Amino acid sequence: MIDVTPALAISGLTFAYPDGRQALFGVDLSIADGERVALLGPNGAGKTTLVLHLNGILHGGGGRVEVAGLPVTPRDRQAITEIRRRVGIVFQDPDDQLFMPTVAEDVAFGPSNLGVHGEELASRVTEALTAVGMLEHRDQIPHHLSFGQRRRVAVATVLAMRPSILVLDEPSSNLDPASRRELAGILADLPVTVLMVTHDLPYALELCPRSVILDGGRIVADAATGDLLADRELMAAHRLELPFGFDPSFRR
Numbered sequence: 001m002i003d004v005t006p007a008l009a010i011s012g013l014t015f016a017y018p019d020g021r022q023a024l025f026g027v028d029l030s031i032a033d034g035e036r037v038a039l040l041g042p043n044g045a046g047k048t049t050l051v052l053h054l055n056g057i058l059h060g061g062g063g064r065v066e067v068a069g070l071p072v073t074p075r076d077r078q079a080i081t082e083i084r085r086r087v088g089i090v091f092q093d094p095d096d097q098l099f100m101p102t103v104a105e106d107v108a109f110g111p112s113n114l115g116v117h118g119e120e121l122a123s124r125v126t127e128a129l130t131a132v133g134m135l136e137h138r139d140q141i142p143h144h145l146s147f148g149q150r151r152r153v154a155v156a157t158v159l160a161m162r163p164s165i166l167v168l169d170e171p172s173s174n175l176d177p178a179s180r181r182e183l184a185g186i187l188a189d190l191p192v193t194v195l196m197v198t199h200d201l202p203y204a205l206e207l208c209p210r211s212v213i214l215d216g217g218r219i220v221a222d223a224a225t226g227d228l229l230a231d232r233e234l235m236a237a238h239r240l241e242l243p244f245g246f247d248p249s250f251r252r
């Protein structure tokens, strides 16, 4: 039988911060295994709030989040450890994720905490660093690398956990054009389900066949990325702007 359990299933997710500000108003989102989806929306739309629910950092509102069929239940420590293995979040600032003396040790840190050791650990480190084109830097001090290289290593630290879904928060931010393009090539080849939060609409078009627009804590559109970006009224209504001169129809 074919397994049709979605990689991510969110239903009726609501959340208000302790100061009373409601950030999510009943979000429903299902992502199939192997899909690559961009999460778009203006500042303050609720994108980060949504992402922080995927591994239980934020919780306590209404609704349900399931990762590969496993409910995100933050009060169950064993379940949440498994969820944090399954949901790999690459935060915007790689320095939030790199703190060991060498690149290889940073990549080994997560899996070794889960009890992976010896040859299995070594092969995961090699595999993850190879996937991001950073194997030759394995013995370097992370903070001696360039920003773009550190972002790639941050992606490797998450890949080494063999996540069922990779969540990328603004992966192209602060990269020069060549690094941005190289990272796109790396991300396009990863055999993993991806949810990418981005304001970089050409990047969304290049990497994600499907996009979801979140605005005011609600999903307001969910369609093929090319179709969304070509809908000028929809884009303007949600403060989404393509770079000057960029024509999304060229890429479809």
Ligand SMILES: Nc1ncnc2c1ncn2[C@@H]1O[C@H](COP(=O)(O)OP(=O)(O)OP(=O)(O)O)[C@@H](O)[C@H]1O
Pocket (backbone or CB within 6 Å): 017, 018, 019, 021, 022, 023, 041, 042, 043, 044, 045, 046, 047, 048, 049, 050
């Ligand atoms: N810690 C907090 N306490 C209270 N309100 C918050 C907190 N964090 C975010 N918010 C509010 O929740 C709403 C959603 O914010 P969120 O950071 O999720 O938006 P975003 O879509 O990620 O924005 P951006 O594109 O600017 O990163 C905003 O109104 C924001 O002011």
